[in-house]
Amino acid sequence: MPEPLPPGELLSLDRQHVWHPYGPMPGTAAPLLVESASGVRLRLAEPVEGQDELVDGMSSWWSAVHGYNHPVLNDAARGQLERMSHVMFGGLTHEPAVRLAKRLVDISPEPLQHVFLADSGSVSVEVAVKMCLQYWRSLGKPRKQRLLTWRGGYHGDTWQPMSVCDPDGGMHELWQGALPRQVFADAPPAGFDAAPDEAYTAHLRELIGRHAEELAAVIVEPVVQGAGGMSFHSPGYLRVLREACDEHGVLLVFDEIATGFGRTGALFAAEHAGVAPDVMCLGKALTGGYLTLAATLCTTAVADGISRGALPVLAHGPTFMGNPLAAAVADASISLLLSQDWGQEVKRIETGLRNGLAPAADIPGVREVRVLGAIGVVQLDHEVDMAAATRAAVREGVWLRPFRDLIYTMPPYITGDDDVARVCAAVCAAAREG
Numbered sequence: 001m002p003e004p005l006p007p008g009e010l011l012s013l014d015r016q017h018v019w020h021p022y023g024p025m026p027g028t029a030a031p032l033l034v035e036s037a038s039g040v041r042l043r044l045a046e047p048v049e050g051q052d053e054l055v056d057g058m059s060s061w062w063s064a065v066h067g068y069n070h071p072v073l074n075d076a077a078r079g080q081l082e083r084m085s086h087v088m089f090g091g092l093t094h095e096p097a098v099r100l101a102k103r104l105v106d107i108s109p110e111p112l113q114h115v116f117l118a119d120s121g122s123v124s125v126e127v128a129v130k131m132c133l134q135y136w137r138s139l140g141k142p143r144k145q146r147l148l149t150w151r152g153g154y155h156g157d158t159w160q161p162m163s164v165c166d167p168d169g170g171m172h173e174l175w176q177g178a179l180p181r182q183v184f185a186d187a188p189p190a191g192f193d194a195a196p197d198e199a200y201t202a203h204l205r206e207l208i209g210r211h212a213e214e215l216a217a218v219i220v221e222p223v224v225q226g227a228g229g230m231s232f233h234s235p236g237y238l239r240v241l242r243e244a245c246d247e248h249g250v251l252l253v254f255d256e257i258a259t260g261f262g263r264t265g266a267l268f269a270a271e272h273a274g275v276a277p278d279v280m281c282l283g284k285a286l287t288g289g290y291l292t293l294a295a296t297l298c299t300t301a302v303a304d305g306i307s308r309g310a311l312p313v314l315a316h317g318p319t320f321m322g323n324p325l326a327a328a329v330a331d332a333s334i335s336l337l338l339s340q341d342w343g344q345e346v347k348r349i350e351t352g353l354r355n356g357l358a359p360a361a362d363i364p365g366v367r368e369v370r371v372l373g374a375i376g377v378v379q380l381d382h383e384v385d386m387a388a389a390t391r392a393a394v395r396e397g398v399w400l401r402p403f404r405d406l407i408y409t410m411p412p413y414i415t416g417d418d419d420v421a422r423v424c425a426a427v428c429a430a431a432r433e434g
């Protein structure tokens, strides 16, 4: 092990050399220096606002559903590390990838039978788009190469995913004009429990019908739009999309990268609607937050279509495709999830969030409080002061990462009731001060 560097020096080198997400170079806001993490707690290298440990309210961007340093996942990683960390996937295969693929097929909606392992969520969306466009090319319909989505979405930061993110006010607005021009429906009316709005339903059907000749696929985040605005909608709209796509010969892609593995109270958000997509993307919680891995699943019809074409292969093959270490941890993480009553744990957290966030509704400047599964959101009527809101949460001993007008939490499923209450108190403090 190299000699440890003092925190002050690390932060100064970080500022000089290290790019952080969605940040300038050099960075403006100083990041917190994390030394280790265990359970639901991040241990800081030096105290901040009097705290040397923070309860993680973010699950490291929805991924660390079992918390940190979990003995079962550590064992899976160690065991695989001693066999092999990686081998190429071209011409070779291995048990971790095969096991994981079989398991994903078993637990996902029935029609999804084939698995492409990618190295990040954004890449899995690129692969999903490539699958859909190539499917129609193979079937002699090369004009079908646009995508339809609804506003308010987020699908990642590489090129095709950026083109289906919310085009207004989002992070990728800068690139309008350079990105492929997709078809945008209005954002779905808010409310998981709200009855589907007929005018909106008609709008979706009309738009899909009108553009059917040029549409390869409809791609949406089912039930919860995450980084695009943390909003929830009726599962009924997913049934409408399924029907309209079938009627007009358009593929349906569900991006379950944020919603997969129980976060919304169903193992996959598609289950709330009882519909299956033609293609589905998974990521984030796939490895329990340990390593980067994502997956694109598709139906046999899609796979057969591609394999009947002039170029009967899917021309995609990341260097680290099917990484054995990540696949072994992913399989262990899914086993761990399914070995417990995860639905009960998510419900318990949902109850804790409902109770703990209710007082936020009375804070001046709060527009709405909403909770679904293990997701709690406080929406302000103004842009959040990130620095002030984050500081307020840290003072309460909690790590949160607000954005735009949103202060939200998606705690690990192992978060105990006291820690859920603490996270809620921190969200309220952030809402008051942000």
Ligand SMILES: *Cc1c(COP(=O)(O)O)cnc(C)c1O
Binding pocket: 120, 121, 122, 123, 125, 154, 155, 156, 157, 221, 226, 227, 255, 256, 257, 258, 283, 284, 294
């Ligand atoms: C995070 C996210 C992505 C992108 O995944 P990365 O691993 O960050 O590339 C895509 N879609 C959704 C819905 C996401 O939440």
